[in-house]
Amino acid sequence: MFIILKDLLKRDKKFLFGFVVICILAFLAILSFFSPYNPRSWNVVPKDRPPSLKYLLGTNSMGQDIFWNTTYALRNSFILGLTTAFVANIIGTIVGLIAGYKGGALDKVLMSINDSFIVLPSLPILIFLSFSLRDKMNMFTMGLIISMFSWPWAGKQVRAQVLSLRERDFTHTAVFSGMNMWRVVFKEHLPFVIPWVIANFINTILSALGMEISLSVLGLSSLEIPTIGTTIYWAMQYQAIFRGIWWWILTPIILSVLFFVALYMLSVSISEFLDPRTRLQRIKMGG
Amino acid sequence: MSQNLLEVKNLVKIFNIGGRIFGSKLKAVNNVNFSIKGDNPEILAFAGETGSGKTTVARMILGLETPTSGEVIYKGNNVTHIKKRNELMEYMKEVQPIFQNPFETFNPLKKVDSYLYETTKNYNLAKSKNEISKIIENSLKSVGLTLVEIEGRYPNELSGGQLQRVSVARALITKPALLIADEPVSMVDASLRMSIVNLFNDLKVKYNVNVMYITHDLATAYYISDRIAIMLRGDVVEFGDVEKVMLSPLHPYTQMLIDSVPQPDPEGTWKEDIKLSSLEVKEFSRLGCKFCERCPYAMKVCKEIEPSTVFREGREVKCHLYAQDEVDSKLKFKVR
Amino acid sequence: MSLLEVKGLSAYYITHVYGVERDVKAVDNITFSLEENEIMGLAGESGCGKSTLLKVLLSMIKPPLRVLSGEVNYSYDNKHFNLLNLDKKQLREVQWEDISYIPQGSMSTLNPVRKIRKTFEDVIKAHKTTEEKEEYEKLMEEHIRYLGLPLEVLDSYPHQLSGGMRQRTTIALATILKPKIIFADEPTTALDVIVQRGVIQMLKKLHEEQENTMLIVTHDMAVHANVADRIAVMYAGKLVEIAKKEILFTNPKHPYSQFLIRSLPKIGDKKQKISAPGNPPSLANPPSGCRFHPRCPYVKDICKEYIPKFRNYDNSHQIACFLYSDEIEEGEEIVSKSIRS
Secondary structure, eight states: OOHHHHHHHHHOOOHHHHHHHHHHHHHHHHGGGOOSSSSSSSOOSSSTTTTSSSSTTOOOTTTTTHHHHHHHHHHHHHHHHHHHHHHHHHHHEEEEHHHHOOOHHHHHHHHHHHHHHHHOOOOHHHHHHHTTTGGGHHHHHHHHHHOOOHHHHHHHHHHHHHOOOOOOTHHHHHHHHOOOHHHHIIIIIIIHHHHHHHHHHHHHHHHHHHHHHHHHHTSSTTSSOOOOHHHHHHHHHHHTTTTTOOOHHHHHHHHHHHHHHHHHHHHHHHHHOOOHHHHEEEHTTOO | OSSSSEEEEEEEEEEEOOOOTOOEEEEEEEEEEEEHHHSSSSEEEEEEHHHHHHHHHHHHHTTOOSSSSSEEEEEEEHHHHHSSSSHHHHHHHEEEEEOOHHHHHTTTTTTTTHHHHHHHHTTTOOSHHHHHHHHHHHHHHHHHOOOHHHHHGGGGGGHHHHHHHHHHHHHHOOOSEEEEETTTTTTTTTHHHHHHHHHHHHEEEEHHEEEEEEEHHHHHHHHHOSSSEEEEEEEEEEEEEEHHHHOOSOOOOOOOOHHSSSSSSSTOOOSSOOOOOEEEGGGOSSSSSSTTOOTTOHHHHHHSSSSOOETTEEEEEOOGGGGGSOOOOOOOOOOO | OOOEEEEEEEEEEEEEEETEEEEEEEEEEEEEEEEETTTEEOOOOOOOOOOHHHHHHTOOOTTTTTEEHHHHHHOETTTTEEEGGHHHHHHHHHHHHEHHHHHHSTTHHHHOOOHHHHHHHHHHHHHHHHHHHHHHHHHHHHHHHTTTOGGGGGGSSSSGOHHHHHHHHHHHHHTTOOEEEEEEETTTTTTHHHHHHHHHHHHHHHHHTOOOEEEEOSEEEEEHHHHHSEEEETTTTEEEEEEEEEHHHHHHOOOHHHHHHHHHHOOOOOSOOOOOOSSSOSSSOOEEEEEEEEGTOOHHHHHOOOOBEEEEETEEEEEETTTTTOBBOOOOOTTHHHHHO
């Protein structure tokens, strides 16, 4: 495992960048557990101070330390992104693998369910749900809700790949070797599908974060929870740009850009690495 | 045992090409009938060109394709549409496939020996690790390989010949009564081909396995089979003992086919030039005999009515030339 | 002067994937000549380098394939040149008009989204000066009819034709400008027996009428028996024997050729046939010395260390084997290392 990691870091500059940035962001997210301030309290520090040694990223108009607030925001982003990505991709992949392999009635039923979810308008429903569940909303719950709209994409794509995989001779060999549906699907087909799933995993994180930011900026999610989106919301509420409190609005923007770019780089280089064709070449080389 | 090992009755396969409204139908297999006795193991060859339907027949017997009509009966049981898993496992235990492309037979991302382990375990042939290894070793030995040679290897680390041997070894683990080999040597190098072909012969002689050998290579078909069926666009046009069919063929298509096989003889093979059919797809939708466009002996009836299969000179032949019981003196012609 | 003289040609695939370097020695120190008006067959199993050799003889060299040494000298009609030294413009003048190519797998030369007629027009227009529509339409239709193809082919798309029909159309395309040399890569592989016969017939007819020279690459020895004058046998990137067809089939000298010929099944012959033991070698990591030695029943100690020189056995019969001569190939540590640094 670690040899592969070291290899990737050495060779692929994209992976290096993505990996390093995500590690830094993760470190910052973990720092949130050591934050001296409660993110929901206001007026714990002097307001509107520019960045200094005492307040690394300055303070905002509600009297919060932006640096420690941001560590909470990052932690929440990770929780949200990972929850959505895991739930959506696990459901979608399993549905796609089975529907693609079995075909027939089961396929039709699963795909009808799949398509119904695709057709649901995500933004209005999310707005409604996040609005009405405001009090009970936390990142985990939001992740679950967003994943309900993300899983059908994985379902359809995985199924498409399986449809061609199941006609290949090695699937027949597996069947004649006595393997039942679960073994065939997980041992024969999943390895081909994994590169796509990993790339999609990262993309799901991206879209979940994007969705959260959209909702929060519109003021539709639980605004006491510090997230990148809510930070922007509050900064705009307090007219941060016009009042020259640039450190308050720039922090979330730069962070989200960094996050997105890093995730994208990781996604591209990992799927290149896992592509069956380059994997075969590596096997041939003995590397 | 008086029942036949395998009986194929009136097997028909029609493919729908294009949509339901504007599509057309392709009759890939038209009423195929044959049986394999099984008391004396034999190698039965199904030969023909592309589009002859030979592979489709094999796939229907294996259950990879559902027949449009007709039946496949194995040891007295109707196995045409198996639904239950345990029945399927029982059938697969006895009837195993060998595929054409040794590099596609195995998942390129998996180690080749994993399939050997899977087969042994899934059919409950052994419990302990020792027993499993022994069974696998034995199977590999019967194809001329050792576990050491292939252990832990991926398909692209082995040659086509080796992979095809592993494929046979895997199929032999369940001690099947019938192996269905679909063009097993067409993708194997010329220098290794005969060793695989000889292997099939060994299987028949030493291990009592019947082999259904699908091929377009008539030379190897002659070399190892006992009986041969010649297929043309879905019909079995001639079927019988290989010496009879290939050395004194009755059906004009068989004659043309055998005549066209290039012999590895520096004197050359052909005396006359051949005329090729113009757009071959038309042959499929023929009403009468599928060969009449190219047949040197075509008669009016050939264009309109499909010939029936008759038994002549020790083999089955589907041709109007032999349809009458008394052979018209005008139609009596030279046989090769 | 031979029509084509190849001297000391070496071409490797040099790859550099994930930090691992590999040289696939597909064409290794090959020397032979092709005489005017003959049909030479190039035999050998898949992966022995024959397709690569063909690519180099046509100057279709793209990385990771690199020519490391050698000459490819053509000599005809007062033109003498080393193909490897030509620039793109000079190459284009020569390709298709003087030297043409029938590739493996008939889909490659025919543009799938254009009618066959248009593809033919493109080729004719690119090489001839006549812009007269009537003239080249006549040329096309005559050629198609001459080769026994139905005229409807010209108005079809490639996917509407069967594999055999496509192959024959590709041959028509390759010969419409009456080239001097035709290189064919596995022209009959994957074709049905009867269509194969038609293709072989077509090639022979073209050879007789256009008086051209052909080099046909195929692993099918039966095809060589019916078409070639001389046959060259390749093994693991090197030539092992060249002989007249009659001699190769009745009395093959190299142990590999012997296995190749003796393992051929024949209808009417039920005698046991045996193929070569062992497995074909990897071109990236070939055995030391003579590449066939691990599988050779006559192997001696010298075979394991040195490569036998490819030399004349007698008139028009060349062979590389220590059974017939002690000469060793001049050992040159091929310059791949210097290229990498």
